[in-house]
Amino acid sequence: xxxxxxxxxxxxxxxxxxxxxxxxxxxxxxxxxxxxxxxxxxxxxxxxxxxxxxxxxxxxxxxxxxxxxxxxxxxxxxxxxxxxxxxxxxxxxxxxxxxxxxxxxxxxxxxxxxxxxxxxxxxxxxxxxxxxxxxxxxxxxxxxxxxxxxxxxxxxxxxxxxxxxxxxxxxxxxxxxxxxxxxxxxxxxxxxxxxxxxxxxxxxxxxxxxxxxxxxxxxxxxxxxxxxxxxxxxxxxxxxxxxxxxxxxxxxxxxxxxxxxxxxxxxxxxxxxxxxxxxxxxxxxxxxxxxxxxxxxxxxxxxxxxxxxxxxxxxxxxxxxxxxxxxxx
Amino acid sequence: xxxxxxxxxxxxxxxxxxxxxxxxxxxxxxxxxxxxxxxxxxxxxxxxxxxxxxxxxxxxxxxxxxxxxxxxxxxxxxxxxxxxxxxxxxxxxxxxxxxxxxxxxxxxxxxxxxxxxxxxxxxxxxxxxxxxxxxxxxxxxxxxxxxxxxxxxxxxxxxxxxxxxxxxxxxxxxxxxxxxxxxxxx
Numbered sequence: 001x002x003x004x005x006x007x008x009x010x011x012x013x014x015x016x017x018x019x020x021x022x023x024x025x026x027x028x029x030x031x032x033x034x035x036x037x038x039x040x041x042x043x044x045x046x047x048x049x050x051x052x053x054x055x056x057x058x059x060x061x062x063x064x065x066x067x068x069x070x071x072x073x074x075x076x077x078x079x080x081x082x083x084x085x086x087x088x089x090x091x092x093x094x095x096x097x098x099x100x101x102x103x104x105x106x107x108x109x110x111x112x113x114x115x116x117x118x119x120x121x122x123x124x125x126x127x128x129x130x131x132x133x134x135x136x137x138x139x140x141x142x143x144x145x146x147x148x149x150x151x152x153x154x155x156x157x158x159x160x161x162x163x164x165x166x167x168x169x170x171x172x173x174x175x176x177x178x179x180x181x182x183x184x185x186x187x188x189x190x191x192x193x194x195x196x197x198x199x200x201x202x203x204x205x206x207x208x209x210x211x212x213x214x215x216x217x218x219x220x221x222x223x224x225x226x227x228x229x230x231x232x233x234x235x236x237x238x239x240x241x242x243x244x245x246x247x248x249x250x251x252x253x254x255x256x257x258x259x260x261x262x263x264x265x266x267x268x269x270x271x272x273x274x275x276x277x278x279x280x281x282x283x284x285x286x287x288x289x290x291x292x293x294x295x296x297x298x299x300x301x302x303x304x305x306x307x308x309x310x311x312x313x314x315x316x317x318x319x320x321x322x323x324x325x326x327x328x329x
Numbered sequence: 330x331x332x333x334x335x336x337x338x339x340x341x342x343x344x345x346x347x348x349x350x351x352x353x354x355x356x357x358x359x360x361x362x363x364x365x366x367x368x369x370x371x372x373x374x375x376x377x378x379x380x381x382x383x384x385x386x387x388x389x390x391x392x393x394x395x396x397x398x399x400x401x402x403x404x405x406x407x408x409x410x411x412x413x414x415x416x417x418x419x420x421x422x423x424x425x426x427x428x429x430x431x432x433x434x435x436x437x438x439x440x441x442x443x444x445x446x447x448x449x450x451x452x453x454x455x456x457x458x459x460x461x462x463x464x465x466x467x468x469x470x471x472x473x474x475x476x477x478x479x480x481x482x483x484x485x486x487x488x489x490x491x492x493x494x495x496x497x498x499x500x501x502x503x504x505x506x507x508x509x510x511x512x513x514x515x
Contacts, residue, residue: 001513003432004412005447010473011404012451015397017458018474021467259459275459283460 208265209235212273213312227263228315235262238307242274242282242298260308278305332395339387346387347380354396358403364476365407366414367421375406382406404474427476434501436509450513457507461500468496 211230239262262274276282282298330349338346358379362372379402392398414420420428458466464486471477471485472493479497483490 001435001450001508003428003435004408004415005450006431006434007428007473008405008408009447009450009454010470011401011408012448012454013458013470013474014455015392015394015401017455017466018397018400018470019394020463021470021474259456261459277456 208268210263210265211235211308211312211315212261212263213259213309226312226316228312230262230311230315234311238304239274242276242300242304258305260305260312262308276300276305276308278302280304335395336387336391339384347384350380350383350399351376354399357396358399361400361403361475362407364478365404365411365421365424367423371410372407375403375410378406379403400475423478424476427473430497430501431473434504434508436505436513453508453511453513457504460507461503465496465500468493469500472497 209230209232210227212227258278260276262276264273274282280300280302282300282304330353335346335349335353338349355376358376359372362375363369366372366375379399382402383399386402390398411420411424458469461469467486468482471482472479477485479490479493483493486493
């Protein structure tokens with residue numbers, strides 16, 4: 001293989017993906033990031049742990065007896081717990097019953113976190129903060145925004161990894177004008193927890209599901225990505241089956257050339273997608289807009305791809321013979 | 330004129346399809362070619378050839394996203410010219426830089442020569458792209474499909490050039506690991 005052949009191979013990129021890359025970030029996207037530096041600064045000021053993974057659960061009332069890694073006051077940003085870097089077995093004792101609490105807090109449940117040995121770096125763009133982190137003895141860069149990992153190396157990051165911002169905020173954000181702190185108000189869960197929403201008593205954090213399947217016009221390699229609306233009830237048995245077999249270690253097992261994707265949307269924005277290959281592997285890939293954690297791999301039965309593909313064809317009203325005769329449509 | 334109408338002109342074998350295509354997407358395709366070739370005349374010829382290729386392809390082809398259909402044709406034509414330019418040691422600076430970056434992604438393996446299946450490699454690239462976050466994927470596509478400069482990408486997404494560079498660098502490492510795992514060795 002040569003670099004030119006590799007460059008040429010990018011010419012076979014999916015047209016839908018290419019089209020997506022033409023879209024500029026929305027205004028909402030920009031606004032969403034505006035709180036990034038502010039939240040990081042807050043955390044730095046408090047020398048507190050930045051948590052990510054399952055993310056914040058907005059407007060959830062603190063429940064007596066429940067342990068949380070961090071608790072931030074919604075309005076003041078006051079950090080209630082913990083004051084120092086948490087260990088896995090740290091438990092913040094919540095003594096006030098939820099019913100008696102006057103204030104509402106954003107909380108972050110025990111989850112994946114990151115340890116940073118170096119001071120956070122302000123990028124040219126104040127929407128982001130960039131840190132070098134250490135996980136499994138491997139240095140990686142992680143982008144943080146609003147206390148969430150919005151971009152970075154999830155592979156190899158374990159639940160034991162922690163982030164400790166030690167640089168005083170005044171130094172870290174010396175020349176940065178900080179917008180007023182506003183914490184996000186969205187429901188967030190681990191992606192595959194969605195598959196067990198009822199079990200966890202969580203609302204479904206999506207309002208629309210699309211089933212996407214692609215195939216290639218073998219004559220000119222023109223890839224087609226067809227998307228059809230899908231019903232959650234139809235998908236539920238398969239989602240449960242997929243979600244029951246997560247693979248630890250973020251193995252990135254999906255290596256199949258034939259895939260079907262389930263795209264979960266919320267108010268028109270893609271939150272995450274579940275991609276199933278015909279090789280018995282599946283992966284949950286969160287959108288950068290969502291607050292979900294990193295990719296999660298799954299092992300699925302070999303016929304899962306066929307079942308989803310057949311469902312896609314049925315929903316799309318396409319028969320196999322139609323495709324054979326007119327693969328481009 | 331909307332895309333369906335243009336495709337209909339191709340289907341009806343109306344030569345107006347070519348002028349309408351050029352009117353709507355000529356500038357776009359010219360940019361695609363210019364990014365790779367950095368030469369106005371060569372790029373113009375690529376664009377003109379694009380309509381001819383499209384004319385010969387539609388029908389039976391019925392592209393779902395016409396703009397990308399044209400972009401792919403233009404890119405392929407530009408790549409053909411780039412190969413000649415490289416052979417003559419006239420590779421444009423940005424294209425040379427992109428190829429140099431991509432050379433980092435080629436995994437060194439057993440040293441056993443394997444016959445390259447470009448179709449399979451293309452499919453593998455698609456799988457890889459699907460595994461990236463949308464943001465990383467967009468950066469990769471803007472850089473290695475559209476051959477845009479780092480500064481252009483940064484401007485497009487309103488981020489710093491450093492952010493783009495770091496993202497691309499990480500994605501290239503991931504691509505190398507992915508290709509190695511897939512068995513795409515030198």
